[in-house]
Amino acid sequence: MTQPKKTNNLILIAVAIVSIAVGVLVSQKLIKTPVPIPENLSATLLDKAKPLHNFELIDHNNKPFNLNSLKGNWSFLFFGYTHCPDVCPLAMQVMRKVWQAAELKTAIASDMQMIFISVDPNRDTPTLLKSYAQYYNPAFIGVTGKANEIDNITKQIGILYSLDKADKNGDYAVGHSGQIILIDPQGNMRAVFSPPLNPKSITRDFIAIKKWLEDNR
Amino acid sequence: MNKTFLIKSLFGTLLFLAGSFNQATAHGQAAVTFSDIIVPEAPPTAVVMVAYMQIKNNTDQDKTISQISSTQFKRVEIHKMNMANGMMKMKKLDTLTIKAQQTIVLESGGIHVMLIKPLKPLKHNDPVTLTFKFASGESTMLNTRVQRTH
Numbered sequence: 204m205t206q207p208k209k210t211n212n213l214i215l216i217a218v219a220i221v222s223i224a225v226g227v228l229v230s231q232k233l234i235k236t237p238v239p240i241p242e243n244l245s246a247t248l249l250d251k252a253k254p255l256h257n258f259e260l261i262d263h264n265n266k267p268f269n270l271n272s273l274k275g276n277w278s279f280l281f282f283g284y285t286h287c288p289d290v291c292p293l294a295m296q297v298m299r300k301v302w303q304a305a306e307l308k309t310a311i312a313s314d315m316q317m318i319f320i321s322v323d324p325n326r327d328t329p330t331l332l333k334s335y336a337q338y339y340n341p342a343f344i345g346v347t348g349k350a351n352e353i354d355n356i357t358k359q360i361g362i363l364y365s366l367d368k369a370d371k372n373g374d375y376a377v378g379h380s381g382q383i384i385l386i387d388p389q390g391n392m393r394a395v396f397s398p399p400l401n402p403k404s405i406t407r408d409f410i411a412i413k414k415w416l417e418d419n420r
Numbered sequence: 421m422n423k424t425f426l427i428k429s430l431f432g433t434l435l436f437l438a439g440s441f442n443q444a445t446a447h448g449q450a451a452v453t454f455s456d457i458i459v460p461e462a463p464p465t466a467v468v469m470v471a472y473m474q475i476k477n478n479t480d481q482d483k484t485i486s487q488i489s490s491t492q493f494k495r496v497e498i499h500k501m502n503m504a505n506g507m508m509k510m511k512k513l514d515t516l517t518i519k520a521q522q523t524i525v526l527e528s529g530g531i532h533v534m535l536i537k538p539l540k541p542l543k544h545n546d547p548v549t550l551t552f553k554f555a556s557g558e559s560t561m562l563n564t565r566v567q568r569t570h
């Protein structure tokens with residue numbers, strides 16, 4: 204009675220081979236190994252993407268600017284005011300340099316947008332914002348809106364600002380956070396670049412974050 | 421080239437030099453020297469501009485700037501950026517003291533000379549003149565030009 208035993212063994216071996224093959228296939232298909240988070244970022248990458256909910260602002264052409272306006276592109280947001288002589292122009296110069304660096308690699312600049320959001324809508328009219336944003340780059344977008352909608356987006360993102368009382372000349376300073384915020388093409392907040400803002404490290408970090416998310420898709 | 425033009429240019433050059441060799445001391449060295457003066461160009465509709473520089477006090481007494489003025493702006497003020505509650509905010513300083521034999525650096529994120537409401541828009545290469553008045557009574561004229569930073 205040796206014959207049936209031999210068949211049993213063959214069946215066992217066949218089953219083993221098939222199950223290993225299936226296992227390998229399944230693990231490759233389903234348990235895709237995640238690409239690790241890029242290392243040595245100077246940006247703060249959020250542990251979990253933070254989906255933004257809608258807000259209603261206006262751009263420098265008086266057109267609505269809302270959550271949909273952020274979708275389809277990687278958006279860099281900076282919050283400030285045009286009467287700011289020091290911090291805001293510096294941040295805009297940094298955004299300009301990041302844009303230029305990315306423009307050299309057209310595949311990157313084509314899905315980027317640089318947005319300056321004024322938290323001082325009383326003085327920063329769309330016309331003023333247009334000349335301000337486009338001075339740095341013709342593709343840059345100036346945005347502002349009603350105070351409650353500015354609060355809506357700044358609170359979601361964690362940006363702080365405060366308007367001083369006007370002095371006898373009617374002038375006032377505005378305190379504001381100095382971070383640049385990165386929003387992904389699905390409208391999720393992804394990363395925060397904090398001062399001192401360095402265009403080289405922002406560009407490098409952005410490319411790494413973008414690649415990491417695309418590899419994990 | 422006519423004579424008047426020559427005299428005018430010479431006069432202009434002398435004025436410019438006077439601005440550079442400010443406040444000569446008895447020993448021939450300026451009491452206070454200004455260097456690395458930068459007035460960055462601002463967007464065309466900007467109502468504020470800024471001046472950065474280094475100010476060196478070559479004397480053994482503290483020097484206090486009590487006022488900065490310019491005929492090209494509605495107002496000139498000295499401002500300092502402060503970080504408070506997670507926000508960057510500028511605050512007006514009434515005076516600015518440079519300690520004896522010390523240098524003070526006016527730079528982005530620190531102290532700046534705030535040039536408020538240019539009477540005429542200023543572009544790259546336009547001349548800017550600032551007058552610094554010291555608490556001790558002297559004053560110094562500083563000549564520079566607007567500079568595009570990109």
Ligand SMILES: [Cu+2]
Nearest residue numbers: 288499510534
């Ligand atoms: Cu200021």
